[in-house]
Amino acid sequence: MSLSDKDKSIVKGLWAKISPKADEIGAEAFGRMLTVYPQTKTYFSHWADLSPGGAQVKKHGKVIMGAVGDAVSKIDDLVGGLMALSELHAFKLRVDPANFKILAHNVIVVIGMLFPGDFTPEVHMSVDKFFQNLALALAEKYR
């Protein structure tokens, strides 16, 4: 389900609106993922504090959303643009790619909460497709 020009324009338009709150969205989404899907905590057993408001959670949420923003700027070639990140996830982090969908769901929940008027069903569809393509690009180097 590749991104049409309309999808790309919708995603870029939404990003322009939400990017001022990127750090907050990232922290909130990441924290929710750890709470709602506790199996995801297995990747962070080396962290002292996994509670939603914790410093490490907030910091990592910011890192994640930064990468999402970067992906938006590389929306015309996600596989090429995210090659290094894919290698990191494939060879070093070895995160099960099923978790990309889980994180995407939580980002979508938070966007919906913070921007209810902007997150119409049409926008939701394009964003869902974007995250699906992002996940595929991230999984590119896995095998």
Place this chain on the structure above:
Amino acid sequence: MVEWSDSERKTIASVWGKIKVDKIGPQTLARVLIVYPWTQRYFGSFGNLSSASAVLANLKVANHGKTVLNALDKAVKNLDGIKATYSELSQLHCNTLNVDPDNFRLLADCLTIVVATSFRSEFNPAVQATWQKFLSVVVAALSSRYH
């Protein structure tokens, strides 16, 4: 058997109590049909689903959204027997309606998103966790009689 803490029972009852079925039901089903358009395969008799605005304006979609969401009431009122509660509905979806059970998961996800959009900061991580646990039990129950 699914175990529910007192706090989880309270949370589920509270969230359900605040959900306006007549508003959230139609919004949720419309969102499923728009975000995951292949789900339209089950609604050939519903008329115009050709665009997002058509889906949102479609009365049959709206009415069916209410029907589907109202069916959740049984589970809320019977948290300790959700599987038995939906035994017949599960058979219906498998044998008569021939619905791929993955659709239950898509509907549950959309419902969570619509509820989050409506409740906003009230829908905190702990509430989301409990709500999603509840919906995953419902989804499992609806899938339980498939063969």
